[in-house]
Amino acid sequence: MLKSVVSNLLENGRSVSVALFALMFAITASAMPARALDVDVSEYTLENGMKVFVIPDHRAPVVTHMVWVRVGSADEELGKSGIAHYLEHLLFKGTEKLKPGEFSKIIRQNGGEDNAFTSYDFTAYFERIATDRLELVMELGADRFANTVFDDKDIKTELEVVKEERRSRTDNNPAALLREQLSAAAYTAHTYGRPVIGWMSEVESLAAADAQAFYRKYYTPSNAALVVAGDVDPKKVQELAVKYYGKLKNTAPTPRRARTQEPTPIAAKRVEMSDPRVASPSIARKYLVPGVNQAPPGVAETLDVLGQVLGSGSSSYLYEELVIRQKVASQVSSWHNGDTLDGGEISISLAPAPGVDVIAAEEALDAALHKLFKDGVSEDRVARARNQLVASNVYAIDSQFRLAYIFGAAFAIGRSVEDTLGWTSRVKQVTAQQVNEAARDYLKLRSSATGVLVPAPSKAANATSN
Structure with a gap:
């Protein structure tokens, strides 16, 4: 399981070089340590339903901060293929506090790196940075998760970026085209047969309203998880998670992932x-x-x-x-x-x-x-x-x-x-x-x-x- 999860890191994401004490009492599940292969994991749930996983790793004074959303290309509506991946791009275009591109600029100025990726079943955002900058990343990440601004100009510009990504990674790569066609042929009914990056004919027609509706439906705390691995104290991470992510409000009921299941195959x-x-x-x-x-x-x-x-x-x-x-x-x-x-x-x-x-x-x-x-x-x-x-x-x-x-x-x-x-x-x-x-x-x-x-x-x- 672990090997195939790791090997599945998506090709279709962005290019990879991707009152405190009152809230503390609102955590709905206590930290739960688990151990295997010398891995300790603490898990708890914030009041708003967001999951938090902390994995200490003290080999170097760095930390990896990730936000995972339970939505991927297989959750897209018919005719909207590529919207999950497109939205991933748009979350780098700014908030009410940050200008487009400023999020990544701040991460780089503090010696870190950031990126994101989309799969059939999830979308994830990550930053890797010195441990003493974790609070800064938590603040930035929570702001982006809840307050992304959808500016018409930036949306149109980024759509062209996504279209060019499809051309360069798929349309200009015969092996990638074969993989895409093979998946489309393999699945009769399930949305795993659609490419994560989307069909060009549908990507071209994606609009700001599509992205915003998808964002509000799926990017809600009860449908997401914060994962922090690195040179950290789990209790300190818990405090920061409550401070920055615990105050976020749910924008929609937790989505039900209802997909058409693949029928039993009857023909090669x-x-x-x-x-x-x-x-x-x-x-x-x-x-x-x-x-x-x-x-x-x-x-x-x-x-x-x-x-x-x-x-x-x-x-x-x-x-x-x-x-x-x-x-x-x-x-x-x-x-x-x-x-x-x-x-x-x-x-x-x-x-x-x-x-x-x-x-x-x-x-x-x-x-x-x-x-x-x-x-x-x-x-x-x-x-x-x-x-x-x-x-x-x-x-x-x-x-x-x-x-x-x-x-x-x-x-x-x-x-x-x-x-x-x-x-x-x-x-x-x-x-x-x-x-x-x-x-x-x-x-x-x-x-x-x-x-x-x-x-x-x-x-x-x-x-x-x-």
């Missing part, structure tokens, strides 16, 4: 693209699987291990089978992403070896998977994958940013601190039998979408040949 999907900008062919496949909130106990962790077994590193099953033994691929990888509010995915990416036809490579992939279904994988291979997953998460929490990210993302999809800290012990219990059963149960072609990207002759070459 396929996308084929050719592009003159592509130098070599590639294959991408995703299988729709239960997310952590829908999967039976133990299944999400089993799928984590399955993703690792299949294609994580040169000792993985698919790498050994397709790259080393058959030599039909130059690279293959796979991963599981189940840390979502709704359904999850197992993804496979494959690059055919030079001279190998893309169809032959895809057939070899299918044959390798069928061999796995028939013969299974050994307990030794599963044990190695378990150990790799656990180790990778130890390394992940060595980063203060990732430490804060893990608990913020878990909050955003409705998981508890105990759920998050218990992931390691649950992964250690996964057996080879469970992995083999999961592969047979969930890696079915009817639950998959396959994308093929191949080079195409350029227009100049076509003109010459004609």
